[in-house]
Every structure is written in structure tokens, then in C-alpha cells.
Amino acid sequence: MSQTDHAHAAESHGHIHRDDIGSKMGMWLFLFTELLLFGGMFLIYAVYRYQYPDQFHIAGMELDTGIGTLNTIILLTSSLTVALSIAALQRKNKFLSVVLLLITIVLAFSFMINKYFEWGVKFEHGLYPGSETLLGKPNGEILFFGLYFIMTGLHGLHVVIGIIFLSIILAMIIKDKITFDNYVKLENSGLYWHLVDLIWIFLFPLFYLIQ
Template identity: 80%
Template sequence: MSSHNESAVAQNHVHRDEVGAKMGMWLFLFTELLLFGGLFLVYAVYRYQYPDQFHLAGMELNTGIGTLNTIILLTSSLTVALSIAAIQKRNKFLSVLMLTLTLTFALMFMVNKYFEWSAKFSHGIYPGSEELLSLPNGQILFFGLYYVMTGLHGLHVVIGIIILSIILVMIIKDKITYDNYTKLENSGLYWHLVDLIWIFLFPLFYLIQ
């Protein structure tokens, strides 16, 4: 509470609790961590149970497109961090540019995902398809987890695109400035979490050789 009062005084009586806002964001991120953690747990147990079938099914995934998407997401994490650094240095232009790049990378990620999934669909591998259901249990589980986990992650990317677009407009309209950028910081935290989850999804699904 005392730090709240201090910061309010330090900012010329503007009533704002930046630490509180960030703490709220972190608490939300922990619920996300546990949500994906539960899915990783299911993956771990079934991979332990069906190592050979996970291996076989994993070979079906396109390592190239997975690697490309990893590079895209890592770079988008960099640009969102640079966008925050730029606004701290009162460089609005660079901040807007970096955030626009982040959005571009996010869209590129989803376009790749679209091509990746359509290729799978055209091979008859999608949840509930005859082709998939004719496979042994372990492979059905692998592809089920693949669609649920990368799908939920993709949903987070889409939500991230929406949030970062709103933030971009706010920067352009000077609603977010060098002395009031907590919203940008918190959206950045969310975006880094999306990147973090992918860092684990990538080797677990695409790098089973």
C-alpha cells in the first residue's frame, strides 16, 4: 500500500497503481501457465505410454514450418520488447514501428499455421476424421494433443493480435506515452507468454525425430 501512495505522489497526484496493474497481469499469466501446464502433463503421460507411436506421428509434422514459426515468434517477442524500450526513451515513432512489426510477425505466424493445418486436413488428418481414427491409439492421441495445444496457442496469438492492435492505436493517439505505458508493458508480458509456450510446444511436437 505504501508504494502505491509513493508512486501516486511521485507522478504529480495522478492516481495510478502500476505495480498493482503488473501484479494483476502476472497473476493472470500464472493461471495461463497452469492451463497449458495441464495440457503438457497429459502430453507427458501419453508420450511416456506410447513413445513409438508419438515418434511415428511426430515425423508427420513439418519441421521446417515449425522452425520458421519459432523464428517468427522469437523475433516478434524482440520487437515488442523494443517497442517498450522505445516508448521509455520517448521515441514514439520507433515504438509504433516496432509494434507494427510485431503485429506483422503475428499475422505471418497465423498464415503459416493456416497452411500447415490445411496440408494436414487435405491428408485427411483432422480431429474425428476416418483416416485419423483408423490409426493406433497413440497416434490419435498425438494428433489430438497437437490440434488442441497448438490450436489453443493459436487462439492466444489471435487474442494477442487484437490486444496489440488496440495498444497500437492508443500509442498513435497518445493515450500511451513515455510516462504512462503500463498497458503496453502488460500486453508485452502477455505476448512473451505466448512465445514462451511455443518454445516448449516446438520441440515436443515438431522435433520428434
């Protein structure tokens, strides 16, 4: 942080000082913990895929690649719009920034709606942990669907948290609490959103593509 920044912050905020680089460092550390959280799941996936390759293959055929692809496109687009929203705010275009962020949130919602229908179909077919249909299948398929629900569920939870964060940020931009010269909170939410996207990019091939 430069000297002028420091002096400015000391005057306007008193006890709590402003350090944008520090904030981003904290956010990166947090993202690191998120990666490790999912890392545990990816490890378990690897262990059981290695143990039951054939049954994972058969179970994977049950998943709808079309809806998975659609959701991948949706998330990738939303990652782009949140990045553009930051760029717009940096260029002092508050209106465009708000619109782009709004699009991001709408895309996130549509991801969740797709997920709802996708899960719904699985429930209809009786494919959920503890169901009789599933318990009648071989062990590898039981584990595949267990992991599928846990990992996409945990990811979905992160999408929901992302929607909440982005909405708060949206309100703060509208109220001018986040501006072109103080946008680190928007940047940090963007980083979080990219992580949610990144994790999906690994989940998508592991569950939907490599059959």
C-alpha cells in the same frame, strides 16, 4: 508507488488511482493462470507420450519441421520487436515504438498464416480428429494428432488474442493515451506476448523436434 505519484494520480483520476507495480503484479498473476492452463495440457501430453512412445514417434514424423522452425523464428523475432517497442517508448521515441509494434503485429499475422497452411495440409491428408484416415491408425497416433490440434489450436487462439490486444495498444500509443511516462499497459501486453512466445518454445520441440 511514491508519494508524488500518489498525489498526482489522486488529482487526475479521482476514484481510480494509478499503481504501476500493482498493475504488473496483476498481470503476472494472470500469466501464472495461463501457465497452469497450458500446464494441464503438457501433463496430458506427458502421460500419453509415456504410454505410447513408439506411436508418438511415428506420428511426429508427419509434422513439417521446416514450417515449425520458421514459425519459431517469427515468434522469437516478434518477442524482440515488442521488447524494443517498450524501450523505444521509454526513450520518448514514439514513432519508433509504433513501427516496432506494427512489425510485431505483422509477424503475429504471418505466424497465423503459416499455421493456416500447416493445418490445411493436415486436413488434406485426412489427419484431423474424427476423420476416417486417423481413426484407422493406432491409438497413440490418434492421441498425438488430437493433442497436436488442441495444443497448437489453444496457442493459436492466444496469438489471435495477442494480435487484438497489441492492436488496441497500438491505437492507444498513436492517440497518446499511452506515453513515455505511462506505459504500463504496453509493458503488460509485452509480458503477455512473451508468454505466448514462451509456450511456443515448449510446444515446438515436443511436437516437431523430439521424434
